[in-house]
Amino acid sequence: MKKFTYTITDPVGIHARPAGMLVNAAKSCGAKVTVSCNGKTADASKLMALMGLGIKNGMEVEVMVEGENEDKAFIEIKDFFQNNL
Helix, strand or coil: EEEEEEEEECCCCHHHHHHHHHHHHHHHHEEEEEEEEECEEECCCCHHHHHHCCCCCCCCCEEEEEEECHHHHHHHHHHHHHHCC
């Protein structure tokens, strides 16, 4: 398992559009991606669970990547966060 923390810089946080993009990235990376914030955790491949975290601008999230392709997936997901959130 690999993990990183990231502070959300998107002005409105993880709202519908970027959450949908994150779900697609998580599903296509070939590993399990989990996002945690404020004591809650969600599978990043599930849109409603991700939106239910209520992540806003300035909040810090912890992202965990595990599975067969975790090295490649870790890089892809970390890049996604840095470029989109």
